[in-house]
Amino acid sequence: MTLSTTPAHVAMAGNIPTGEPVIIREASDVSQLINTSTHSRNNARIVIGIALGGVFLDAYDLGSLAFGMKDITREFGLSPGGAGMVASAIAFGAIVGALAGGYLTDKIGRYRVFMADMFFFVVAAIACACAPNEYVLAGARFVMGLGVGIDLPVAMAFLAEFSKLKGRGNKASSIAMWCPTWYAAISISWLLVLFFYAVLPAEYAGWLWRIILGFGAVPALLIIAIRSRYMSESPVWAANQGDLQGAAAILRNAWGINAQVAAASERPPVKPVRAASWRNYGELLRGVYLRRTILATVTAVASAFAYNAVAFGLPVIISSFLAQSMLTTILVSLALNLLFAFTGGLLAVRLVPRFGAWKMTVLGYSFQLVALVGLALVGKPDSGAEAALSVAMLALFLLGQGVGPGSHTMTFASLSYPTSLRGVGVGFNQTLMRASSTVSLFMFPLLAAALSTRVFWIIALAPLAGLLALLIVRWEPSGYDVDAEDFTSASQ
Template sequence: MPATSTGPLGSTGPTVPATGLDRHLTRTERLDRLPFTSKHRRLLAGSGVGWALDAMDVGLISFVLTALARQWQLSPTEVSWIASIGSLGMAVGATLGGLLADRIGRRQVFALTLLVYGLATGASALAGSVAVLMALRFVVGLGLGSELPVASTLISEYSPAHIRGRVVVGLESFWAIGWILAALIGYFVIPGSADGWRWAMALGVVPALYALVVRATLPESVRFLESKGRYAEAESAVRSFEEPAGVPAPDHAPDAAIDAPVAPTGPVPGLWSSRYRLRTASLWAVWFCVNFSYYGAFIWLPSLLFAQGFDMVKSFEYTLWITLAQLPGYAVSAWLIEAWGRRATLTTFLIGSACAAGAFGMASSVPAILAAGCALSFFNLGAWGALYAVTPEIYPTVMRGTGSGASAGFGRIASILAPLAVPPLKAAGGTGLVFTTFAVAFAIAAFSALGLPELRGKELEEL
């Protein structure tokens, strides 16, 4: 009997032969034709926990800054630099992480980055000055920036072609879980005492412990293993995904190279070669604008609410409610990305983000603030899900990690500039000017997304 599977992502997989009749397929083609099985679910959950811990760290600093500004009597400029220095580390880390992922492996970099930023976050709890905190936040950023594009690349390379975008959006949805955890910690822990922010940062050491789990349980990318000639390991990894679907083993030696794609004979094309120039420019523009608006809005959100006259606890409460709207945003994006396609979904959510940002800037009452904030969360995080699904798909295996990391690294430049831009924008025109600027950035991102290729249902490019 043919084996099929309906996974939690709402897609019934293609029929998988119960005999070895398709042994001429490459290993990556064998992965692409599989249904969504328990093995995929474990990979998604294992990577997703790391992703959620990343989000928790990014979210925590937005709440910590509100408490620190009051306790340490920080100026808006000092607050901006503490927020931005982590993004500077993320810009460097994203680029280096992508390069390392193409050289030493996706799983190795994933585990290493969790260890780095987990230890640095825990150490931040002991910081006694702005300078020390900024130094540690830079190291945290190195780890965070390296981890995110690597995790999405690993998930993309293992996902069946017919639901690949949906699975990557599923990974990105763990970001909302991490932000919700950060909001809960911010609401219940930080206001509890003068050292509440230190206890919150101490919880950030959890990713360092989870790095051991990642290193021991997650598989290495089959495409990476084949590119390094490690065919026995690649075959073992593929079999671990085929067995739950009832696919028999091929009849050749497990270390054979016959199931690997043909190695490229010429030089590896560059990100700015004629073949990839348009998609690289479009992708970098989207990453830049989305980072600018997201980090400018959400890192400052609790502080902006506090500055509007709400007390710290109430500001944190409103931020928690706004954060909860991220989950349905991911859910809708995950469905649309296979129903509509990558480009249409990304563009739609970016236009929605622009409208929501404009509405938030004009909101004056509590209901209007919450409604516009929830809409911004819904559309912005849905756009993030689509963007992470698109990014690893548009480059071949030999440069997938590098391409993903470079686009994320360029985007992080915007996440450095955005927190620094908020105080002067607010001084010049209030919250309205701040969010109008973010709305314009989202609109530019929506236009730029039109230059990206539509790759729904297509196999990942090998060469």
């Protein structure tokens, strides 16, 4: 095991420790304290909030170009290939970023990686807003994608490692919060589009995409401004590196636990914990982790393919298939995201401690399968009643996404692996998920043009694959102490 050469970062602001001293003798004690803590954890909640702020940026930056591509294509005179380059650049950046970010999250720590990737968002957002041509715009979107890809592994690690194991607000519930946060970001991007669409004079309508993309720098700058005061390193990661003093300081500051490290003579021999390495990606495909990785990967890829085809194709579906105006398209897209996807995500957070991630994901995929088959059967509506039914099916699809795979594919990716593998586990999952998103975003316009509404039969294969994977691999991560596998032989 490689010991930490520098102390873990401890936030400046936090709770005042209370109660009798709690003695820490080894790394497993730190994990156990967090899992069972009933102490005040105000600062821990702030850390979770900041990590979710990173998720907000990911979603905002990925979705912010949805309404701008038509104007960008016209302004820069793009060919279909050029438009594809600009649209897919962020996805390719996210693939590279997820692979590297997973490794770095385990290697140098959650705090350092999170603080570094915020700068990607600031620089890239400003560069996008000022891009003089399509090549600068594509390059800036690629850099933005690097930030998105790096951020998800570290954000999920924070959510898992600053939450207790069971009960309300547990690890699965905290991780599921990424979903409503994602939809809130998408909804805010729609609201900004609606606002500037209403207030910009017609002659400046071409500025809309620049304003929306540039706005992404604002939340990133806010996170950077408050990072040192409230953001701490993960105490479990610090303890796994041998920095028990740093872990104890974080517990005192973030949880208000009066944690003290036992004298060296009172500690048991240090148990080796898996060191960070690129080879750890191979560990995901061995032993008990193989089945978990297969389930997490299939559900994530299926979810990404279906969601990207429907959610990012929503303007096309509403304006073309349902023959609605631009303003109606904006309003209906916003309403569907807020009333169904966002609400479904909130339900997932509330219900996962009771029902578990497996049952919730099965329910969500079932909703999506019914919705996509319904859309395929209705086809292009010929009446107001059929159009209303199609919108209802879109609503059911988004509700299913929020309740099930949208929330809990990340639960499977994050809680299937202990601390030593969590970064690479999420990184691997996100690399394949982003690849699926890229294929989906590229294929949907082509398939929609060739098949019209029959494209929904193709998309329906994704939730069907997710359901089959869940029925074959019945793994429930919620409430299971996966971090204990770093200190036992169970994972071997």
